[in-house]
Amino acid sequence: MAASVLRKYQLLTFTAAWLSYAITYFLRKPLGVIKPILELELKFNKSQLGWLDVALLGPYSIVQVSSSRLADGVGPRLTIAICLTVAGTAMFTFGLCDSYFILFFLMAVNGAMQGPCWPACCKIVCSWYPDSQINTVIGVLATSAFVGGAAGTAFAVWVQSIYGWRVVHVPSAVVAVGLGLFIFCVLRTPEARNIIVPGKESTSKVSTSDDNGDKQSCWQLWKIPGVFEITMTVLFTKVVRYCIFMWLPMYLVHQLRYTVSEAGLFSTIFDIGGSLGSPIIGIILDRYFSTNGLLGVWSFVTLSSISLILFTATAQLGFFQNALFIFIAGATNCGVDAILAGSFSMKMGEANGMRSGAAVTGLVNGVGTFGAVAEGPIVGWMADSYGWNAVFVFMIILSGLASLMVYKAMQIQRRIDRMAQLDALSPEKSSLLA
Numbered sequence: 001m002a003a004s005v006l007r008k009y010q011l012l013t014f015t016a017a018w019l020s021y022a023i024t025y026f027l028r029k030p031l032g033v034i035k036p037i038l039e040l041e042l043k044f045n046k047s048q049l050g051w052l053d054v055a056l057l058g059p060y061s062i063v064q065v066s067s068s069r070l071a072d073g074v075g076p077r078l079t080i081a082i083c084l085t086v087a088g089t090a091m092f093t094f095g096l097c098d099s100y101f102i103l104f105f106l107m108a109v110n111g112a113m114q115g116p117c118w119p120a121c122c123k124i125v126c127s128w129y130p131d132s133q134i135n136t137v138i139g140v141l142a143t144s145a146f147v148g149g150a151a152g153t154a155f156a157v158w159v160q161s162i163y164g165w166r167v168v169h170v171p172s173a174v175v176a177v178g179l180g181l182f183i184f185c186v187l188r189t190p191e192a193r194n195i196i197v198p199g200k201e202s203t204s205k206v207s208t209s210d211d212n213g214d215k216q217s218c219w220q221l222w223k224i225p226g227v228f229e230i231t232m233t234v235l236f237t238k239v240v241r242y243c244i245f246m247w248l249p250m251y252l253v254h255q256l257r258y259t260v261s262e263a264g265l266f267s268t269i270f271d272i273g274g275s276l277g278s279p280i281i282g283i284i285l286d287r288y289f290s291t292n293g294l295l296g297v298w299s300f301v302t303l304s305s306i307s308l309i310l311f312t313a314t315a316q317l318g319f320f321q322n323a324l325f326i327f328i329a330g331a332t333n334c335g336v337d338a339i340l341a342g343s344f345s346m347k348m349g350e351a352n353g354m355r356s357g358a359a360v361t362g363l364v365n366g367v368g369t370f371g372a373v374a375e376g377p378i379v380g381w382m383a384d385s386y387g388w389n390a391v392f393v394f395m396i397i398l399s400g401l402a403s404l405m406v407y408k409a410m411q412i413q414r415r416i417d418r419m420a421q422l423d424a425l426s427p428e429k430s431s432l433l434a
Contacts, residue, residue: 022148026172030156053376063115064366076124081184087113088176095166130199139282142338146274157264229409234368236402242372273330281335304332305399341365
């Protein structure tokens, strides 16, 4: 009976968190679809369009870092409910005006409210599953971003083609507000439901007399071994990811002569790759790299770099080559990003009784997103000044740097493991990146 009750609440919690994060992409992805329309109808130049990326991702990253303890403090339920409701309300009004500054402001509110959602979703889901399944569970949870991104893009293309860009965000905004209310009513932690989850080793190690999670400053979290390297990896992979998210449709229209609708639909291939790659990578890491997860991550990051090189080299050869290599790039780039900014960071924050899983996840994902903030103006300027080939060289270089940072994290991991063996697995020096 207890096992069936646990499975019921695991399914309910996972489904609610999955839908919550998926809907954020319905509020985020249409910007990439409507950029060509904004350029033609409202006469925005590429630099202005790039700054709209900043309006979305700047507040997103700032709030995620500065409010990374929100889910640790007030709880995931209230965090997700408030954020979805406010973000949905802001984007409901997005199509009502032509002013660049008002659109900028509304996009900023949207981004700020989305910031705390991923750490909160990770925290509530991880609390319901044993530690041995976390990579797999987070990998499947991360499909919400890529399924949401693909579905959000396709839905935006359909709505825009029939009703125009001004209505693109309205249906998703209504759903986001309704989902926020649903989350407030149903989402609970195992402790709130008086349920013990077997295999939660990190939970069992938490001190009940001292809430260490509330006392960890950002600087203390930053000094955890491997956090800097993991954060830099996430930063580089996010820049590449958001370059493709926000600019691939425009590249396809201007460089490869796709129509706006064709370009929008083609860009969903990257999301589909991410939606399949994320759970597969999680399963592979749990099954074949359980004692050295970073080696598996390094392999996938390197494969992502190779796929971008091949996409650039074969871009003019046709649809099949375009689709194949952008699919592989999506599977490897997005899957790694989700695992590092989800299960890895959550384990680091919850280890040794720190109770800072959401804080570390917010720090890693938020600082990583600062790179995505910068990509908007940089890519807009680079495309105008040097052409689209320079943009893809830029992404290839960043993907290579991500691979180097994972390699450095592997070296730190090995050094910690050696020290732990010499000190008879002392708790203070136990591995945080296993």
